[in-house]
Amino acid sequence: MLFCFFNIQAQTKMHYDANFKASQSNNIVQDKNFYLFTAIQNDPKVTELLEVNPVFKSLLKSKNEEIENSLKHCKDNSACLVKAYSISEDNIAKIGVELENSLKKSSAFKRLVTENLRPSGKYENFKELSDEKYLSACWRLCAAGMNRILSVYGLGESPQYRTMDSISYDVSTDYYRGALWMWSDMLHHKKPTKNKLFFQPSLDFSLSLLYMNHRDEAARYEPxxxxxxxxxxxxxxxxxxxxxxxxxxxxxxxxxxxxxxxxxxxxxxxxxxxxxxxxxxxxxxxxxxxxxxxxxxxxxxxxxxxxxxxxxxxxxxxxxxxxxxxxxxxxxxxxxxxxxxxxxxxxxxxxxxxxxxxxxxxxxxxxxxxxxxxxxxxxxxxxxxxxxxxxxxxxxxxxxxxxxxxxxxxxx
The missing domain is CATH 3.40.50.620 (HUPs)
Structure with a gap:
């Protein structure tokens, strides 16, 4: 079930703009699923603020350590390996609060919401929220979405429509466990990253799981x-x-x-x-x-x-x-x-x-x-x-x- 976040008390003037030119990455699947992350990556000031924020730096450090530990000890344990990329409910909430605080302190975050996220319409169902709550709601949706991809296309859990949308591999095979480990090793040790954003490891692995499973349907006919x-x-x-x-x-x-x-x-x-x-x-x-x-x-x-x-x-x-x-x-x-x-x-x-x-x-x-x-x-x-x-x-x-x-x- 999709999580919804409503706040009818807070009104805003900045809504969808049909003429707005949306941010783009080099990955259409990312843009369609996680527009928040694409918008952040395209905003140098917001990216810089997130990289130097002590809360986000600490969370990224812990996540990288968790992934490193899983590569050392979870080679034959897919659940252990995939779990290293998931984001706990406590951390989802903690990040949401910190994003709200960041918006209150920084005009760059304010502009991200009012001049990009709202006009894009990508989170139109949150339009009645205050800017702070809007930003954290966008984050919570994206975090839960990544966790869902990790569960379905990493661990083989059943999606909502099992006969159409399931994982493409038998998760119990040595082949699949080996593929997961080698992809994780490549992303963690070999793939260059332009930034040090707290969501990047989980995002990269989630998108890789979709790619591994030949699940590029969302991008096949663009533009x-x-x-x-x-x-x-x-x-x-x-x-x-x-x-x-x-x-x-x-x-x-x-x-x-x-x-x-x-x-x-x-x-x-x-x-x-x-x-x-x-x-x-x-x-x-x-x-x-x-x-x-x-x-x-x-x-x-x-x-x-x-x-x-x-x-x-x-x-x-x-x-x-x-x-x-x-x-x-x-x-x-x-x-x-x-x-x-x-x-x-x-x-x-x-x-x-x-x-x-x-x-x-x-x-x-x-x-x-x-x-x-x-x-x-x-x-x-x-x-x-x-x-x-x-x-x-x-x-x-x-x-x-x-x-x-x-x-x-x-x-x-």
């Missing part, structure tokens, strides 16, 4: 707006959305359960239902949503295959099809579609359509689905409005969809 979505991104500039009943038609995926088929029977039905709405000019754009989800570690992104089918079978122009090749669940179908609409300046001030087969549509429109969104994401990515028929619902996108979720590192 989307310059690749698969380049044509519709350009086409949007020529569209008068007031000429249409709805800004967009979101078609949900339904992945196949074998490695032979690229689309399932119901997935094809969803496409026909959505194509019918587009052909009636209900909206200027179709958004197809589905990542590398079914079956386990499938080489096919469902949205890519859906786009091909819409072009080849229904002759829908490529410039009218937007793809989301990341979503793994219905919750993130709606969330990711909202993110794309915000990024591409498609109006979200009125409902769009979500189209899928009748069974899936009944589920999407049920109260239990909204409850699932709140449990897994911590917010509603959209509000389901009117039902038009058994396969079509109106949905109202919500800006909270921008909020990162490192608990689902394959599509955060």
């Amino acid at each position: 989307l707006e310059l690749m698969e979505n380049q044509k519709p991104r350009t086409e949007i500039n020529s569209i008068n959305f007031k000429d249409y009943d709805y800004p967009a038609i979101l078609i949900l995926g339904n992945g196949p359960e074998n490695y032979r088929d690229t689309l399932s029977a119901l997935g094809k039905l969803n496409l026909q239902l959505g194509a019918l709405e587009f052909q009636q000019k209900k909206a200027p754009f179709i958004i197809v949503s589905g990542g590398h989800a079914h079956p386990f570690r499938t080489p096919f992104a469902e949205a890519v295959q859906m786009k091909k089918e819409l072009i080849q079978r229904y002759h829908i122009p490529e410039e009218r099809i937007i793809i989301d090749p990341y979503a793994r669940h219905t919750t993130t179908n709606l969330r990711n579609a909202t993110r794309l609409m915000l990024a591409y300046n498609i109006p979200i001030d009125r409902p769009s359509l979500v189209v899928t087969n009748s069974m899936h549509s009944q589920y999407t429109g049920a109260n239990s689905f909204a409850e699932r969104c709140l449990e897994e994401l911590g917010y509603l990515p959209a509000v389901i409005k009117k039902r038009l028929n058994s396969t079509i619902l109106e949905f109202q996108p919500k800006i909270e969809s921008l909020h990162q979720n490192p608990f689902d590192p394959l599509d955060p």
